[in-house]
Amino acid sequence: xxxxxxxxxxxxxxxxxxxxxxxxxxxxxxxxxxxxxxxxxxxxxxxxxxxxxxxxxxxxxxxxxxxxxxxxxxxxxxxxxxxxxxxxxxxxxxxxxxxxxxxxxxxxxxxxxxxxxxxxxxxxxxxxxx
Amino acid sequence: xxxxxxxxxxxxxxxxxxxxxxxxxxxxxxxxxxxxxxxxxxxxxxxxxxxxxxxxxxxxxxxxxxxxxxxxxxxxxxxxxxxx
Numbered sequence: 001x002x003x004x005x006x007x008x009x010x011x012x013x014x015x016x017x018x019x020x021x022x023x024x025x026x027x028x029x030x031x032x033x034x035x036x037x038x039x040x041x042x043x044x045x046x047x048x049x050x051x052x053x054x055x056x057x058x059x060x061x062x063x064x065x066x067x068x069x070x071x072x073x074x075x076x077x078x079x080x081x082x083x084x085x086x087x088x089x090x091x092x093x094x095x096x097x098x099x100x101x102x103x104x105x106x107x108x109x110x111x112x113x114x115x116x117x118x119x120x121x122x123x124x125x126x127x128x129x130x
Numbered sequence: 131x132x133x134x135x136x137x138x139x140x141x142x143x144x145x146x147x148x149x150x151x152x153x154x155x156x157x158x159x160x161x162x163x164x165x166x167x168x169x170x171x172x173x174x175x176x177x178x179x180x181x182x183x184x185x186x187x188x189x190x191x192x193x194x195x196x197x198x199x200x201x202x203x204x205x206x207x208x209x210x211x212x213x214x
């Protein structure tokens with residue numbers, strides 16, 4: 001009987017943890033993505049990048065560079081930022097080899113462990129506040 | 131055993147709103163991304179035009195900025211495939 005009660009408690013505890021993990025992930029992941037997008041793809045970020053490119057272009061023109069050459073060099077200058085995308089592609093493109101098969105389970109367990117630790121910490125803080 | 135299982139099912143079902151919230155947020159981010167990139171491009175082109183660059187050249191250069199968005203989205207999709 002006590003074994004059944006213990007199994008039930010474990011199952012419900014695990015389900016509760018899954019719920020809390022999903023809740024934390026559903027809040028944190030979109031916020032993280034939004035902040036990454038805001039830092040690169042916002043109007044202000046565009047304006048700042050434009051200012052940097054414009055300053056580069058102006059320096060070239062002031063130095064006597066022909067307009068078409070200055071434009072090409074400015075294009076290459078901005079191309080440096082898009083080459084970051086190629087770097088990301090290289091990392092993601094390794095795809096399945098990026099994390100070796102034998103390490104994947106270990107990796108997943110480590111992530112699960114860290115999430116559980118964070119949840120337990122948050123629970124402790126909430127209990128302390130009460 | 132039956133009660134334990136139903137408890138588990140109820141708890142898992144209660145996690146569904148979190149999943150729906152996550153998917154909804156990601157969908158909204160995806161919808162608004164193009165609009166944000168367009169605004170960023172316009173601000174970018176404006177700065178270049180202020181320094182005397184032609185509108186055509188400014189548009190050509192800002193196209194690279196938008197290409198970065200496509201690469202970021204593709205990298206994100208690839209990373210999901212890696213973890214799935």
